[in-house]
Amino acid sequence: MTAYVYNTMTKKREPFEPKEPGKLSMYACGLTVYDKSHIGHAMQAIIYDMIRNYFEFRGYEVTYVRNYTDVDDKIIERAALENKPALVYSQEMIDLSLKDMALLGVKPATIEPKVSEHIPEIIELIQKLIDKGHAYESQGDVYFEVRSFPKYGCLSNRDPEELRSGSRIEINQQKNDPLDFALWKRAKEGEVSWTSPWGEGRPGWHIECSAMAEKYLGREFDIHGGGRDLIFPHHENEIAQSCAAHDSCYARYWIHNGLILVDGQKMGKSKGNFYTIQDAVKAFHPEAIRYTILKSHYTANIDFCDSAFHDAYSRMLYFYNTFKRVEEIREQFPDAEATPPANITVPNIKDAFIEVMDDDFNTVAAIREINAGFKFINDLVAAKKPKMKQKAGVILAVADEIKTCLGILGLCQNPSKQALAEIQEYLIRARNIDPAEVEARLQERVAARENKEWQKADDIRESLIADGIAVMDTPQGTEWQVLPHKPKACDKEA
RNA sequence: GGCGAUGUAGCCAAAUGGCUAAGGCAGAGGUCUGCAAAACCUUUAUUUGCCGGUUCGAGUCCGGCCAUCGCCUCCA
Incomplete structure (x- = not known):
């Protein structure tokens, strides 16, 4: 290819x-x-x-x-x-x-x-x-002769004649032609300089x-x-x-x-x-910054504003939460074989990734292919049919494949727990949340639930959601995570 | 004024003439759950700024118009 x-x-x-x-x-x-x-x-x-x-x-x-x-x-x-x-x-x-x-x-x-x-x-x-x-030397400067x-x-598809007629070209008596540009600049008093055949000076820009x-x-x-x-x-x-x-x-x-x-x-x-x-x-x-940059094609301009990051945080949480699940599976089934159960078709993420990346580094489409891998994993994890023992190997193999692809984009290479904690820190700060207070309200809710005071427990949860905090009751206990801000349109009026 | 880029759903954003216009975010419905969250499933553009043209076929090519942005001065 x-x-x-x-x-x-x-x-x-x-x-x-x-x-x-x-x-x-x-x-x-x-x-x-x-x-x-x-x-x-x-x-x-x-x-x-x-x-x-x-x-x-x-x-x-x-x-x-x-x-x-x-x-x-x-x-x-x-x-x-x-x-x-x-x-x-x-x-x-x-x-x-x-x-x-x-x-x-x-x-x-x-x-x-x-x-x-x-x-x-x-x-x-x-x-x-x-x-x-x-090029020619002129009073200690050296200029490139554009006419030559x-x-x-x-x-840039520019016509030198039209550039010359443009009013914005600086008039400089030392140049033969306004378009000529400096290759070497004579040093002024006290400036950093090097000795050259044209006297003390330094290179021009280009x-x-x-x-x-x-x-x-x-x-x-x-x-x-x-x-x-x-x-x-x-x-x-x-x-x-x-x-x-x-x-x-x-x-x-x-x-x-x-x-x-x-x-x-x-x-x-x-x-x-x-x-x-x-x-x-x-x-x-x-990583949210990196994701935001690579979720557009490299030739596109990117508007850098708060709302651009809602998407990035949502995806980073999704990616790392999935990898967290995968890591738990890996601990449980370290030697699982990658042979897929009979009725499961494993997506070929890597080939799809290569195909779109070969097309002028289409990172946007590459992320789409990676998304398909995540979906496959989450789907299989959630499915009741094949027992985890049978499907673990396939899940791990696909996870490795998408991790390789993400690595090329420079994303998701950190341990998931650490990354999730870091992302949470940003979101906590952005929303001005006091974790101690959240814990206290959560304790209250745990107590209410133990007493089966569902209404009270739900009210607490609703109030936390209003503050951007999602509460998750798991078999291991109650966890919480801060969600990204709801997106607002970028203000282009400024 | 010259050169260049862009205009695709509520928002972000793919698709280099050809099957029903990706994907994500937000929204709606469902599965799961005491209820939720997470995850998963379903759903959201008869149509790509506007007008014409080429073609069997156009988001994609050509012409015109409108709008936004960049470069022409230091810029990633």
């Missing part, structure tokens, strides 16, 4: 053929670390983490490069505010980001290069562009990705990804630099993820609708 990938360059879904059979080389534009990571970064990281997991699952040897841009104007500005050297400040942000990402189940990329450690490669690439007539690259605009992708993945590699908002100018400029320098094709497939919206608008600091990962993780359980 072949995987299909939507390629932004051709605007078509194409069969994925790696440059080298069995290997995947992927570059995703990572962070410019001038501040704490936000959930937009998290979305991007989660999506490429999922793609990497999936290719590994399919047997590819994956080299996934995700860079840190640790030198730029904003970093210098912020570091100065905090009275720190720029690279010290950016390293702190990198360390924070790694912690934040780990909370969301994002593994570090295979290689996470930093700009500050690749200055020689960058200088070499710039020199090559100058030598080939694609006829294909400019091929990714060049670092071209240089580092080439170093770790070669001049031509398989997948280049990033947020949709990077298509122009960032990725367009990368293409110009790399292709002009080497006359080669650079990335074979371009993929772009959607963006996080808040109140229907792109999240951004200037709009004040901004969540750092730390904000988000404080408000919502990390």
